Amino acid sequence: MTSQADYKDRQFLAVIGDEDSVTGLLLAGIGHVTAPPDAQKNFLVVDGKTDNATIEEAFNRFTTERKDIGIVLINQHIADRIRHRVDTYTAAFPTVLEIPSKDHPYDPEKDSVLRRVRRLFGE
Amino acid sequence: MSGAADREAVFPTRQSLGLMKAKLKGAETGHSLLKRKSEALTKRFREITRRIDEAKRKMGRVMQIASLSLAEVTYAVGGNISFQIQESARSARFRLRTKQENVSGVLLPAFESYLTEGNNDFAMTGLGKGGQQVQRCRETYARAVEALVELASLQTAFVILDEVIKVVNRRVNAIEHVIIPRTENTIKYINSELDELDREEFYRLKKVAAKKQRDNAETDAEMKQKRENQEALDREAGESAAADDSAPADILAVDEDEDVIF
Amino acid sequence: MEGLLFNVNNGYIEGIVRGYRNGLLTGANYTNMTQCETIDDLKLQLGPAYGDFLASLPPNPSTSSLAAKTTDKLVAEFRYVRANAVGSLAKFMDYLTYGYMIDNVALLITGTLHERDTRELLDRCHPLGWFETMPVLCVATNIEELYNSVLIETPLAPYFKGSLSHQDLDELNIEIVRNTLYKNYLEDFYHFVNNNPDMAGTPTAEVMSEILEFEADRRAINITLNSFGTELSKADRKKLYPSFGMLYPEGTLMLSRADDFEGVRLAVEGVGDYKSFFEAAGLGGGAGGPGNMAGGTGSDGKTLEDMFYQKEMEISKMAFTRQFTYAIVYAWVKLREQEIRNITWIAECIAQNQKERINNYISVF
Numbered sequence: 001m002t003s004q005a006d007y008k009d010r011q012f013l014a015v016i017g018d019e020d021s022v023t024g025l026l027l028a029g030i031g032h033v034t035a036p037p038d039a040q041k042n043f044l045v046v047d048g049k050t051d052n053a054t055i056e057e058a059f060n061r062f063t064t065e066r067k068d069i070g071i072v073l074i075n076q077h078i079a080d081r082i083r084h085r086v087d088t089y090t091a092a093f094p095t096v097l098e099i100p101s102k103d104h105p106y107d108p109e110k111d112s113v114l115r116r117v118r119r120l121f122g123e
Numbered sequence: 124m125s126g127a128a129d130r131e132a133v134f135p136t137r138q139s140l141g142l143m144k145a146k147l148k149g150a151e152t153g154h155s156l157l158k159r160k161s162e163a164l165t166k167r168f169r170e171i172t173r174r175i176d177e178a179k180r181k182m183g184r185v186m187q188i189a190s191l192s193l194a195e196v197t198y199a200v201g202g203n204i205s206f207q208i209q210e211s212a213r214s215a216r217f218r219l220r221t222k223q224e225n226v227s228g229v230l231l232p233a234f235e236s237y238l239t240e241g242n243n244d245f246a247m248t249g250l251g252k253g254g255q256q257v258q259r260c261r262e263t264y265a266r267a268v269e270a271l272v273e274l275a276s277l278q279t280a281f282v283i284l285d286e287v288i289k290v291v292n293r294r295v296n297a298i299e300h301v302i303i304p305r306t307e308n309t310i311k312y313i314n315s316e317l318d319e320l321d322r323e324e325f326y327r328l329k330k331v332a333a334k335k336q337r338d339n340a341e342t343d344a345e346m347k348q349k350r351e352n353q354e355a356l357d358r359e360a361g362e363s364a365a366a367d368d369s370a371p372a373d374i375l376a377v378d379e380d381e382d383v384i385f
Numbered sequence: 386m387e388g389l390l391f392n393v394n395n396g397y398i399e400g401i402v403r404g405y406r407n408g409l410l411t412g413a414n415y416t417n418m419t420q421c422e423t424i425d426d427l428k429l430q431l432g433p434a435y436g437d438f439l440a441s442l443p444p445n446p447s448t449s450s451l452a453a454k455t456t457d458k459l460v461a462e463f464r465y466v467r468a469n470a471v472g473s474l475a476k477f478m479d480y481l482t483y484g485y486m487i488d489n490v491a492l493l494i495t496g497t498l499h500e501r502d503t504r505e506l507l508d509r510c511h512p513l514g515w516f517e518t519m520p521v522l523c524v525a526t527n528i529e530e531l532y533n534s535v536l537i538e539t540p541l542a543p544y545f546k547g548s549l550s551h552q553d554l555d556e557l558n559i560e561i562v563r564n565t566l567y568k569n570y571l572e573d574f575y576h577f578v579n580n581n582p583d584m585a586g587t588p589t590a591e592v593m594s595e596i597l598e599f600e601a602d603r604r605a606i607n608i609t610l611n612s613f614g615t616e617l618s619k620a621d622r623k624k625l626y627p628s629f630g631m632l633y634p635e636g637t638l639m640l641s642r643a644d645d646f647e648g649v650r651l652a653v654e655g656v657g658d659y660k661s662f663f664e665a666a667g668l669g670g671g672a673g674g675p676g677n678m679a680g681g682t683g684s685d686g687k688t689l690e691d692m693f694y695q696k697e698m699e700i701s702k703m704a705f706t707r708q709f710t711y712a713i714v715y716a717w718v719k720l721r722e723q724e725i726r727n728i729t730w731i732a733e734c735i736a737q738n739q740k741e742r743i744n745n746y747i748s749v750f
Contacts, residue, residue: 011218013268020449023205024193027257028264029238031212045209070219070234071275092282095234095275099182102190102736103447106183113278114179116285117172187737194448194733198726199690206492206509207559210499247560247615250625251567251604254611255690 010070010094014042014062016055017075020102025073042069046078056082063094072096076111077104087112130309135316143313147306154298161291163227168284171277178274189267192260199253207248215239217268229287233276236269391709395474398466399709402717405462406705408434410724411750418731419743424451427732431455448732455725460512463718473583477711479540480574481718485514486541487570491563493522494554497531513718516540528555544569561617564608564625571601571627584711592704592712599700601630602659603693609640609649610689631656662692691747698723698749723747 013030015022022045025031034040044050044058059082062072076098079086089096089112098113100106109115133139196204220235249257392399410418414430421427424445431439438458442450467478489510496503503523510519518538525531532551536542544566554562578584578593605626612622623641627633632640632653639652653659666689687695701716727746734743 010221012215013217013219013272019205020190020193023208024189024260024264025268026208026212027193027261028268029216029261030268031209032215033213041212042215043209043212045205070221071272073271090282092232092279092286095279095282097271097275097278099271100186102193103449106179106186111179113175113281117176117281187739191733191737191739191742194730194737198730206506207495210495210501211559247558247611247617250560250608250611250617251564252607253690254607255688258611 009068012042012069013071013073014066014069014094015073016044016046016058016062016078017073017099018078018101018103019045019047021073021075021099040066042066046075052081056085059085063089063091063096069094073099075099075101075104076106077101079112080110083110083112129305130312131305133309133313135313135320137317140310140313140317143306143310147303147310150298150302150306154295154303157291157295157298160227161288161295164229164284164288164291167226168281168288171281171284175274175277175281178270178277182270182274185267185270189260189264192256192263196249196253196256196260199256200249204248204257211248217265219272226284229284231280231283233280234272236272238265388709394471395709395711398470398474399713401466401469402713403705406713406717406720409720409750410434410727410748412748415727415731415746415748418728419740421731421735424448424732424735427451427728427735431728448729448736451732452725452729455728456512459718459721459725462721463513466714473581474711474714476581477578477584477589478714480577481715482513482516483540483570483574484567485511486516486539487514487544487563487566489514489519490522490535490539490541490566491559493519494528494531494562495559497525497528498555498559500526541566541570543573561621561625564604567604568625568627571597571604572629575601575627575629588707588710589712592707592710593715596697596700596704596712596715598630599697601627602632602636602653602656603697605630605632605637605640606649606653606659606689607693609643609652610646613645632659658696662689662696665692687745691745694723695747695749698747702749720749 012032013025015025015030017025022043026043030042032042040061042062044055046055055078059072059074062069070093072094074086074096078101079098086096086098096112098111131143133143216239218237218239220237221232222235223230223232225231248254414434418427418430421430428439428442428446428451435455435458438454438461439451442454446454463478467475470478492506492510493503496506503525504520507520507523516539521538522531522534525534529551532545532554536545548565548569549557549562575594575597578590578597584590584593608622608625619641623637626637626640628637630637632655636652636655640649643649643652650660650663653663665687697719701719704710704712704716707713727748730746731743734740
């Protein structure tokens with residue numbers, strides 16, 4: 001299932017979020033830009049103008065293409081926009097974590113993992 | 124699972140009966156071991172789910188505190204620093220390390236966060252105004268991210284355990300509902316076949332014995348008859364020796380009679 | 386003397402600005418605001434002061450959109466006043482905007498350095514720091530072009546000239562560039578209010594000197610405190626201190642030598658106000674200095690930054706006690722900015738459910 005090599009190199013976090021969440025998390029020091037020429041960032045700022053395809057592409061890049069990311073943080077209201085994609089994501093690595101944002105308080109009902117928890121306990 | 128039809132394709136021999144019995148024993152041991160493993164994992168799993176539930180709720184609070192400290196920065200700097208922050212991000216200070224924990228033979232990875240030394244992309248941010256708030260906000264967010272990392276570990280463990288438990292339970296169920304009944308069926312089948320064979324053999328032997336007896340009896344009877352006949356013959360011969368003699372003598376006599384002519 | 390002719394050109398402006406000042410939120414307003422349970426309640430409380438500008442907001446708006454709308458009002462009023470200003474007052478108001486321009490230019494420099502499409506950045510610029518030729522800067526694709534167009538196209542040219550070369554833009558941290566510009570700007574502004582024939586010797590020069598001196602000192606102190614633990618050398622740091630202010634020159638010299646919070650405290654000891662700030666902050670912060678208070682939650686003592694803001698507001702409030710002065714325009718803008726910060730802060734506290742710190746706003750009326 002998960003071999004050693006699958007996660008030992010995963011040392012970064014990635015974030016998809018609104019401006020404030022990303023800023024805060026970058027302040028914490030998670031921001032990483034890989035060496036040029038391809039200079040990939042491990043964060044994506046989503047605002048009203050960002051379309052769902054961009055979010056989905058970033059999500060796919062962080063979860064499947066990049067092998068150095070261990071945790072993907074995503075704002076819950078943004079996860080809602082690509083809910084089908086988040087809900088069908090079941091791999092253990094990288095972990096996808098839905099976090100609240102400043103303007104959208106956390107709603108445990110929507111969380112894909114929490115819903116699984118609930119289903120398992122038959123609530 | 125309709126009884127007799129579901130069994131393994133073996134020849135009902137004593138040897139395969141022995142094999143099947145060993146197999147049944149193995150399956151039963153395996154079943155109890157796996158059952159225990161599944162129970163241990165489920166216990167762990169329930170604990171983790173409970174902790175996830177708690178942590179997720181706590182996270183809401185932690186993130187609120189963190190975003191308030193970001194608001195403080197905005198308040199102190201008097202402007203938006205996010206663009207600058209985004210652009211000055213270079214190399215991650217906050218990184219992950221993975222370690223493993225062994226729960227009943229399942230390796231659960233756990234994330235551990237660490238800060239790389241001497242790596243500060245934002246040291247100068249807010250130099251003229253609000254620098255102290257920026258530093259404080261960094262600490263607050265670093266703590267928030269630590270909490271998130273912990274939660275992520277739990278969640279990873281959750282996903283992996285979920286998977287493992289499913290597999291183990293599937294095995295337990297397979298053993299319990301397929302392999303054991305099937306082996307039992309096979310054993311039953313072999314036993315019944317063997318019994319059948321036994322009975323056949325017995326019947327055959329019995330038949331053979333009966334036949335033999337009959338044969339013997341026949342032979343005896345024959346012998347007896349013969350002997351009796353012989354005896355009777357002897358006696359007859361003895362009794363009518365004259366008659367016996369006479370007869371040929373008769374014939375002779377007749378022949379002689381004929382012959383006598385010459 | 387100044388009273389004789391002031392109203393000829395500037396009486397209307399003064400009247401308007403005093404009217405605006407009376408529209409500022411008072412302590413009672415703030416008390417009401419802190420009682421709000423939701424952002425909508427807050428919006429309702431702000432109705433009388435900001436009605437028109439908040440009308441377009443959706444129910445339960447985000448704090449950032451609230452801040453944007455309140456800023457819009459300030460900008461609209463500022464533009465109105467600026468449009469009616471003539472002569473040296475117009476120039477004075479232009480000076481006011483230069484501070485915002487510096488931030489905007491710093492933003493564009495950052496964008497150009499990272500090869501971003503700078504046009505996107507125009508939205509992020511502070512509207513008060515908008516200048517007509519700003520879109521021109523976006524044409525620049527490399528730092529040298531940008532430098533040349535900054536020199537030609539912006540009013541900030543004199544602040545670049547002589548202290549920054551185009552290599553500096555590339556190599557120096559953007560914060561150093563920003564603070565160098567700001568230092569030059571403050572010095573220029575100070576020189577302007579004290580030497581312009583319309584202002585020299587008038588209450589404007591007097592009040593503005595006080596305000597700008599305070600601003601210069603505040604920046605010097607902040608830069609010193611924030612530079613601890615960074616690669617900013619003492620010599621470079623010294624270059625960022627404005628060459629006036631109550632601390633200048635002895636205090637500034639001592640600041641440039643300071644190694645820790647204690648050193649800064651010693652340096653500012655000569656000025657009563659700062660001394661008391663540091664004493665208060667020193668008690669709250671403990672050995673680590675005022676910046677290291679844990680987590681930000683539950684720190685009841687005000688930070689140094691808070692006290693500086695408080696002081697700024699008091700100076701600004703006092704400016705209105707003087708007549709025939711341009712300084713009230715400056716003071717009004719600053720008071721208004723603080724008001725926006727207060728509203729944002731209160732809104733943030735409500736949104737994040739952190740009521741215990743909601744009273745951290747600064748109100749002087």
